Amino acid sequence: MTIEEVLIDLKKKIKTQLPKEITISDVDFEGPELVIYTEEPRKFADDGDLIKGLAKELRKRIVVRPDPKVLAQPEEAIEVISRIVSSESGISSHFFDVDTGEVVIEAEKPGLVIGRHGETLREITKEIGWMPKVVRTPPMKSTTVNNIRQFMRTNKEERKALLKTIGRKIHRGLSSKDKWVRLTTLGACREVGRSCFLLSTPETRILIDCGVNVSGEDNGTPYLYVPEVHPISQIDAVVLTHPHLDHIGLVPLLYKYGFEGPVYCTPPTRDMMALLQLDYLDVAAREGKKIPYESAMIREVLKHTITLNYGDVTDIGPDMKLTLHNAGHILGSSVAHFHVGDGLYNIAFTGDFKYEKTRLFDPAVNDFPRVETIVMEATYGGSRDMQPSRKDAERHLQEIAKETLENGGNLLIPTFAVGRSQEVMIVLEEAIRKGIISDVPVYLDGMIYEATAIHTTHPEYLNNELRTQIFHKGMNPFLAKCFVQVDSKEKRQKIIDDREPCIVLATSGMMNGGPVMEYLKAFGPEEKNTLVFVGYQAEGTLGRRIQKGWKEIPMHAAGGRTETVKINMHIDTVDGFSGHSDRMQLMEYIRKMRPRPEHVLTQHGDEKNCMDLASSIYRKFKIETRAPMNLETIRLA
């Protein structure tokens, strides 16, 4: 069947499913979705289960679009919306897209625009014809989110054409009689960094992650030059588990190499990916390093990104369905589950994951309809890689803060902008709120504020407790008044000059550059101050050296001079804040997995840890395991 015949066939099926009075003017594919155009959007809105029923019957994701001629004028529509929706929703803008018949409503409280089970949305459609789509007004102003929304609107024509092409590719017919599934390892096997896998069948080729090893010299890039990946233009899609550079750093390069397909990830992953890739270019430019792509390619990534929410079962190729599940590692991080063929095979990639409930997230999902192979991380896969519980870690951090502040000192915490910072913020906010530590400002320097703003844009991706606290108790810890953004040199200088007791969270997390260096210079020489590490310090970084006890640090000063900074401040480390599962959690993740997988592949850990975890899982659970090397192609089915 040609794609046109497929569409005619679908149109017929839809007509038999729908009540007679609803006419269908057209159906078409847009990305993974099937779009139904109708002159009776109001009648669709009458029955909330109509679309659900169609989706289930056709096994497709369905979007209904009104025919332009039945749409109310925008001015009139805005009036109607403001009449229907409670003013408490805090609507800040409307964007009418005639092409899609959608009105994008930005609101502080999207829930009030959506209503119970989408009731309010349907009411809006019934009155104005337009299909409302609600996005959150970030309660913290995020430049990234604003820029991305603006960018997507500016490029909507191009994007629509792209989605149509992608949609037709996804739903093309099967072309081969052969049935097989293969996995090619292109990076992160028996190492950490440059995560990249290729999942392929005779029909479809999917790249899972495309990271860069920032600490690697020659080997920073995955093996993208091997023939399995070529022609890159004909790869069907890229799926991203989360937006750390070792998983997404080289996605823009793919577009430079001719890739034209979609990138699938959660909405927070998209937003933070853009932030981190642009920062990667910035930092490299400052340090005079060469990155093999330019910011134009980051915009290509954005244009081609199709966001999926956890649990959305989505066609991404003629024989492949993708579902993303919570991985508990950072906001929007995903376990990517692939259903191949019609029941032929199931494989899941954990990405980086945390199998423990944290302040921000639920534990990673390990319950799937089916799963034959799981590809899991092994960062802490060694038999001795145990970490304190999160509770102990929090208590430890609070004690250090308390003591330092009581001594009139400043507490400096180097952290990564994304993930770790927000965990620590929640702990500090609670400690201040409950009076465990004194009510001092917590300064956020570097990209931390921006990353936090992105968190507040996507509260759906936080765990239950935190969501309840934010939505129902109206208490968003990220908005607490203790948090102060440091957004200028002057502000930073003032903090340093004032020497008022305070807490500073600053990047970079391993102290190899970034604003944290300025605070180190200022706070380092005084004994009453404390520097506390909450994350892993890699060999060769300044962080590791200080951890080891270096007391004199040569640093660049104004005028190209080198000055020596004396480190007299107290140095401490709090383990247990990692976004990775420790050894016990890794083993528990497999032990409790439903269904029990037939094969486990370990990666994203050094050689010893990958092998140790693989052999322990085999011995304990009698599941076939393997710690593949890079550059293997494994036949799964």
Add this chain to the structure above:
Amino acid sequence: MTIEEVLIDLKKKIKTQLPKEITISDVDFEGPELVIYTEEPRKFADDGDLIKGLAKELRKRIVVRPDPKVLAQPEEAIEVISRIVSSESGISSHFFDVDTGEVVIEAEKPGLVIGRHGETLREITKEIGWMPKVVRTPPMKSTTVNNIRQFMRTNKEERKALLKTIGRKIHRGLSSKDKWVRLTTLGACREVGRSCFLLSTPETRILIDCGVNVSGEDNGTPYLYVPEVHPISQIDAVVLTHPHLDHIGLVPLLYKYGFEGPVYCTPPTRDMMALLQLDYLDVAAREGKKIPYESAMIREVLKHTITLNYGDVTDIGPDMKLTLHNAGHILGSSVAHFHVGDGLYNIAFTGDFKYEKTRLFDPAVNDFPRVETIVMEATYGGSRDMQPSRKDAERHLQEIAKETLENGGNLLIPTFAVGRSQEVMIVLEEAIRKGIISDVPVYLDGMIYEATAIHTTHPEYLNNELRTQIFHKGMNPFLAKCFVQVDSKEKRQKIIDDREPCIVLATSGMMNGGPVMEYLKAFGPEEKNTLVFVGYQAEGTLGRRIQKGWKEIPMHAAGGRTETVKINMHIDTVDGFSGHSDRMQLMEYIRKMRPRPEHVLTQHGDEKNCMDLASSIYRKFKIETRAPMNLETIRLA
């Protein structure tokens, strides 16, 4: 270094190595060889060790060519040659190639033209300047060999250009800092048929065998469509272990797909490959089957074939050396040994092999300078796949022949043209010569005569005893007067009509077509005749049915009718003539291998046999083994 710089460098090195009085006019690559042009070919000829010394020093295969201006006139040269070389040598033709400065001398006894350690050759060069190259006049007239020689002469200009291009590719510099070795399985894994492997490094990609599964329906072709093989135009070379269709049937297709590189194999493999590929097309045309290439592509294969003798260590890529060794399976069959990088890795492919001395061949070689991985066949890898010794098999066959002939019957032996026929011929010739069976004609019908003629062209590839018998005792069993070629319908009809006691060897070996069918119709109904199988009869073939005891065979007759042939003749099977190692020989091959390999991969056997052999070798020798599936890529180093 560019290739021109490499050549300049080599020229310098050669000059310092050579005596001053020898001047070098040019050096260039032709295929894997380094060609040295000189105006003093006579001085080169003075010292037999000069070229050997250069080859060792430069680690290159070296050819010396005279500058055209120092060459004698052909008429004069012929006179000189006939003066120097004994008339017993039976020189039948001279071919002077001004481009290469070579004179190709075709002689019945090449040894007499070559002389002890090449003495006579050097004498010829000293007198006439031309470099003599000696080929054997087939003592049995072989159309194939004649046609190939004629074809190569006609296309020598094109071939020279090809060899130059190939040479420059082989000797290009290294381009990658990465070091790895991978093996991709494209066919014959856990199955028999369509043998095809890809050995790749960052520099070089080599295809080993490219067969077709003639009995396969959909799956007759190796997985040539997977990206590892593409672009096919950039594969560096194809290496062939032996010329059976399941190893060489689809080599011509590669040229259709854009491959432009060389094919490496022994001279007998080249000749028999041409014969068998052309026959494959003929048979398919008669049966109305479609083969995906035409005879023009077989000519492309010939044009691109570079023959290597056993033991020649040859550069086939910037980081790869190939050496072919005797495999004992059929004439010129090879174990292909690859030395990768400068000591990085060694891997050998047995192809099909016989680890037992037979009438024709020495046992397969299992002694290498180094070998980390061996890829071996497992046709008879099952623990019960034992065969009688060759001696018992021979005695059994002789007894059957004796009894049948004494009863005045005819003995019909269906055989493959290549390999099995010649083994049986030697046994029968000896039995007749020694009077064990009566002196009856042994008719050779189908391609058997032609295949035997190719054997007589390459006696160097037979075992020691047979060579001694042929060269020193002047007794070539293939030329015995008992063998009679059946080269016309009339001759065949006469044999059938006469019903004189005789032995008939006829193709096809499994009785699915070919002249053997005519003899079956004629001899089948009479009880005094015997049909004896000397090879494996696959499920679904007529041979297998008759073996099982079918007594009535429907057959096509003249005028499109079907007639039923009654099988009253005696049916017998002689095991032990197989060209494959039986289970015990497979195990012995590994047990005695030097050095001991680190990994053994089993293939070319059904799933059970591949797994059984792999696990037995592991248990017995504690060597890591694996029975890979098709479509895997295994990282070797």
